[in-house]
Amino acid sequence: MKIRGELPADDAAIHELTRVAFEPMPFSSGTEAPIIRALRAAGDLTLSLVAEDDGAIVGHIAFSPVSIDGVHAGWFGLGPISVRADRQRQGFGKALIARGLELLREQGAAGVALIGNPDIYGRAGFESDGLLAYGDLDRRFVQRLVLSGPPPRGELKFAPGFDV
Numbered sequence: 001m002k003i004r005g006e007l008p009a010d011d012a013a014i015h016e017l018t019r020v021a022f023e024p025m026p027f028s029s030g031t032e033a034p035i036i037r038a039l040r041a042a043g044d045l046t047l048s049l050v051a052e053d054d055g056a057i058v059g060h061i062a063f064s065p066v067s068i069d070g071v072h073a074g075w076f077g078l079g080p081i082s083v084r085a086d087r088q089r090q091g092f093g094k095a096l097i098a099r100g101l102e103l104l105r106e107q108g109a110a111g112v113a114l115i116g117n118p119d120i121y122g123r124a125g126f127e128s129d130g131l132l133a134y135g136d137l138d139r140r141f142v143q144r145l146v147l148s149g150p151p152p153r154g155e156l157k158f159a160p161g162f163d164v
């Protein structure tokens, strides 16, 4: 397994991987793949990593800036994240998250927030203390991992690319 930053030529593969991975998910908006392109076009794709296996892209993760109570203070959103169906539960997702966190830490990020299944992201160190909100969504799904500084409190807002 190799994890590397995206290259311009990866765009179509990332788009298709994301589209297909989210298609069967009941919670999917169907906009995850276009979101990645919108973030990239807006210069908000802070980090875009792919996982390669035998030369094929089998996983992808995106990180983009978020605001908390309207303030951008070094926090980033995790997602979308996708692993090809036939390669899920083999550690690719975990490796993509770990590498992304490592790079953001090196860049001096304050932390990473996400909306997702606590069973999956809790294993990667994410937790919900109920202080971070996302509309009226159950706060157990609004998770964060602090890299430096105090735990954030307030309303989480993702980059405009998520509104496609």
Ligand SMILES: CC(C)(COP(=O)(O)OP(=O)(O)OC[C@H]1O[C@@H](n2cnc3c(N)ncnc32)[C@H](O)[C@@H]1OP(=O)(O)O)[C@@H](O)C(=O)NCCC(=O)NCCS
Binding pocket: 021, 022, 025, 081, 082, 083, 084, 087, 088, 089, 090, 091, 092, 093, 094, 095, 115, 116, 117, 119, 120, 121, 123
């Ligand atoms: C979510 C996703 C990216 C996880 O990638 P993955 O490569 O399968 O995950 P990993 O194999 O690295 O597993 C990471 C941990 O999460 C757990 N996990 C993975 N999928 C899970 C699931 N559906 N339910 C519960 N736990 C799960 C694994 O057991 C593992 O825990 P461990 O370290 O204790 O063994 C992948 O399943 C996927 O692409 N799903 C479709 C798209 C999607 O739902 N994206 C996320 C939206 S929030």
